Amino acid sequence: LPLLFERAPALRDRIAWLRLADGTPTPIERLARLGERLGIERLFVKRDDRTSAVYGGNKVRKLEWILAEARRRGRRRVVTVGAWGSHHALATAIFARAVGLDATLVLTPQPLTPHVRANLLADLGAGARVVAVRSLATAPLATARALLGRPRAFFVAPGGSDARGTLGYVECALEIAEAVRAGAAPAPDFVYVAAGTCGTAAGLALGLGLAAREVPALAACEVVGVRVVPRALASARRVGSLARKAARLLERAGGPGGIAPARVTVLGEHLGAGYGHATEEGRAVAATARAAEGLALETTYTAKALAGLAAFAAAPARRGRTHLFVHTLNAADLGALAAKADAAALPAFLRARLEALTASG
Ligand SMILES: Cc1ncc(COP(=O)(O)O)c(C=O)c1O
Numbered sequence: 032l033p034l035l036f037e038r039a040p041a042l043r044d045r046i047a048w049l050r051l052a053d054g055t056p057t058p059i060e061r062l063a064r065l066g067e068r069l070g071i072e073r074l075f076v077k078r079d080d081r082t083s084a085v086y087g088g089n090k091v092r093k094l095e096w097i098l099a100e101a102r103r104r105g106r107r108r109v110v111t112v113g114a115w116g117s118h119h120a121l122a123t124a125i126f127a128r129a130v131g132l133d134a135t136l137v138l139t140p141q142p143l144t145p146h147v148r149a150n151l152l153a154d155l156g157a158g159a160r161v162v163a164v165r166s167l168a169t170a171p172l173a174t175a176r177a178l179l180g181r182p183r184a185f186f187v188a189p190g191g192s193d194a195r196g197t198l199g200y201v202e203c204a205l206e207i208a209e210a211v212r213a214g215a216a217p218a219p220d221f222v223y224v225a226a227g228t229c230g231t232a233a234g235l236a237l238g239l240g241l242a243a244r245e246v247p248a249l250a251a252c253e254v255v256g257v258r259v260v261p262r263a264l265a266s267a268r269r270v271g272s273l274a275r276k277a278a279r280l281l282e283r284a285g286g287p288g289g290i291a292p293a294r295v296t297v298l299g300e301h302l303g304a305g306y307g308h309a310t311e312e313g314r315a316v317a318a319t320a321r322a323a324e325g326l327a328l329e330t331t332y333t334a335k336a337l338a339g340l341a342a343f344a345a346a347p348a349r350r351g352r353t354h355l356f357v358h359t360l361n362a363a364d365l366g367a368l369a370a371k372a373d374a375a376a377l378p379a380f381l382r383a384r385l386e387a388l389t390a391s392g
Pocket of ligand 1: 229231
């Protein structure tokens with residue numbers, strides 16, 4: 032059962048949840064070699080890349096709450112939106128199918144990389160219906176159309192970042208608190224995560240605020256979101272607003288009330304040319320993480336998040352503090368899913384782009 036239900040048993044009958052992750056609670060490990068290379072003495076990682084052996088990363092935690100609600104409402108179909116390589120869209124495809132729901136994914140353009148292509152093919156391999164639109168501007172209409180069909184669909188918020196999805200990362204924060212309480216990990220001073228749709232950062236902030244009631248060492252812990260999308264989409268304000276929505280959901284369902292979320296800082300200087308555009312500093316720190324610890328990062332989220340950590344943690348005032356990187360990228364192999372994909376299901380313009388990518392090696 033979720034730690035949230037253990038803490039507040041009343042929630043069990045009032046908020047739907049189903050288990051999808053088979054790797055939680057995820058371990059917290061010390062990154063001594065990477066820390067040494069980055070000049071950060073106390074660097075740790077929460078291995079959310081291993082939340083699931085089917086498809087790990089941050090999305091499965093959110094979907095445990097979202098898909099449970101879709102099922103509770105008797106829906107047989109879900110619709111969601113993301114970019115071509117969206118981890119959220121792919122996780123929705125995989126876990127919706129696992130619980131007997133059909134998934135329609137409305138996908139928008141982004142810089143095409145081998146990682147993006149692999150995710151797109153895995154979407155198809157997972158049996159999702161992919162509606163690939165040519166521009167962001169046409170996504171709302173395509174989404175509205177997808178929602179209109181029969182049977183009635185359940186809309187899953189982009190990134191899984193609504194009040195329910197945010198509970199997934201409240202749970203992750205409670206896991207961190209359990210590890211601290213058990214002496215298995217030190218209390219972090221800073222918890223770092225990529226900030227896209229902001230549900231991950233919001234859940235961590237709310238959960239750390241809740242956990243601090245029982246684990247005082249967490250009272251001063253700060254969530255550092257590294258923005259990977261334009262400022263209009265991700266900010267400390269947006270994180271705070273989502274955290275409050277999730278707090279209201281908990282309170283109305285008879286859970287804990289009056290939680291003060293942990294402090295949140297959002298770093299804006301690691302985005303580079305835009306969402307999905309790799310940065311040099313991201314590439315460099317990802318290469319260092321691979322060489323030092325065998326950690327695999329991608330360029331859109333996790334490399335930028337680690338680049339943000341490296342810069343923020345290196346400030347003299349933060350030396351000697353404890354820094355925790357939440358590794359939100361799936362580590363499970365998607366080869367089998369991608370092999371099942373029939374690219375003919377994609378529109379010709381996108382197939383041509385994929386072929387051009389293959390031809391360019
Ligand atoms: C690998 C990865 N890390 C981090 C994030 C950011 O999470 P959020 O959208 O909750 O801000 C995402 C979101 O798509 C992601 O795919």
